[in-house]
Amino acid sequence: MALTNSQYDTIMRGYDRRQYENYRRQCARTDEIYEKFPRIREIQEAMSACSIRQAERLFDEEPDALEILRQELSSLRAEKEQILKKAGYPVDYMEMQYTCPDCKDTGYVGQKKCHCFRQKEIELLYSSSRLQSVLEKENFSTLSYDVYDETQRTSMPPIIRTCQEYALNFRKDGKSMLFYGSVGTGKTFLSNCIAKELLDKGFSVIYFTSFQLFELLSGAISGGSENFRQAYEPLLESDLLILDDMGTELSNTFTVSKLFQILNERMLAGKSTIISTNLSLQDFRDIYSERVFSRITSSYTLLKFTGSDIRIRRKIAGSR
Ligand SMILES: [Zn+2]
Incomplete structure (x- = not known):
């Protein structure tokens, strides 16, 4: 670990x-x-x-x-x-x-x-996050095609394969991905699957919802880049950073510029990032600036999720 x-x-x-x-x-x-x-x-x-x-x-x-x-x-x-x-x-x-x-x-x-150290390590790595309990339920072994609708049964297999290969061949080489598209199509689920796989292999993974991240980024940091590095060290150093649900937070130019700095430093250091968002690419660019957008589109693998909301369909099925 x-x-x-x-x-x-x-x-x-x-x-x-x-x-x-x-x-x-x-x-x-x-x-x-x-x-x-x-x-x-x-x-x-x-x-x-x-x-x-x-x-x-x-x-x-x-x-x-x-x-x-x-x-x-x-x-x-x-x-x-x-x-x-x-x-x-x-x-x-x-x-x-x-x-x-x-x-x-x-x-x-x-x-x-000692075993008590290992336990702390896991708590720390799995939890900056609510990952620990979630990952027991959401991983590649619990993934089921039954939840997908007609179109997703065609569109999802290649996406899932990409994610499985990503986790399987994960190297510290900064390969990053952007999951975008419709609400409730399993983006978080898949990033959890990858997180579980990597944590089990001993890589460090940090998970943030965009809300948590931007709350963290809204704090003022005095001084230069050294202070910045210190303040956000875990964010910069983890082998994988997952930013979930981007676009649901309140951002401003100050926090967006910090976001850029983090994504950029991670990229230069060969660290991987997975970002998921319900926004369209157009809206993503409008919110996070051309600079962030082009950084991501130029070097991330973009995976588009389509189809209807799995959670809503489940609820309807459950109420029948
Ligand atoms: Zn001990």
């Missing part, structure tokens, strides 16, 4: 925070116990002293002395556990309680990422 640097940092910061919080909790539990049972503080201090002496003796050739210390430690531990047990506390109450004992909240087991 390919994370961007900033996504990786976000996850690692999460571990730092978790370690700190767990440490704070351990301190609070220890304070609580010390206050209730001063004897435990004494035991704890005696145990540390023992451990230090034990360490010092390791270099001496005195096996008896070491054995005595070991026994002392174990009887101190037993006394402490007994006090805790008697008072109804778990014996490990004063130990560090890890959220994930497998990696001790470091995210790594040896050199390998």
Whole structure:
């Protein structure tokens, strides 16, 4: 699973925070116990002293002395556990309680990422998005030709094939696509199919509805292109960016110029983008400017979706 640097940092910061919080909790539990049972503080201090002496003796050739210390430690531990047990506390109450004992909240087991890290990775990649649950239902294996009308049964197979091949042969080469045409003809469904395929292969995919994207772009960014890169790093760095439902948002020249910058930088960096819109090409150009339009038409594969609205047809079929 390919994370961007900033996504990786976000996850690692999460571990730092978790370690700190767990440490704070351990301190609070220890304070609580010390206050209730001063004897435990004494035991704890005696145990540390023992451990230090034990360490010092390791270099001496005195096996008896070491054995005595070991026994002392174990009887101190037993006394402490007994006090805790008697008072109804778990014996490990004063130990560090890890959220994930497998990696001790470091995210790594040896050199390998822990399962809890993998999970976070997926959450982050699948979710900037509402993708996670959607992709279980919307993928190439659930795609059915039954939903299409007469004309779509002819027009859709080549489109679907193009999408399947796109996902199958996906390389980090900036091949991009524009899905345009009638409402409810399965554009989002197909971009989800591609997203699922690529995420399963370990590519990073970011999904935005145009509404979400333009909300993000409406924020002011001071400074030059370096700040721009930083602010929109995940948008610029993901292997695939999906912009869904373009044309439903409120855009202005400011946000459209940022959109151009993002599409352009991605193109120069060899990153792929899939844009879907219910707009006609004419309307698309009118809204997003000639500059954006010609960038897209000159280098994207254009797929035109036609026919009637699948969702409406389904509803009618369902109400019969
Ligand atoms: Zn873990």
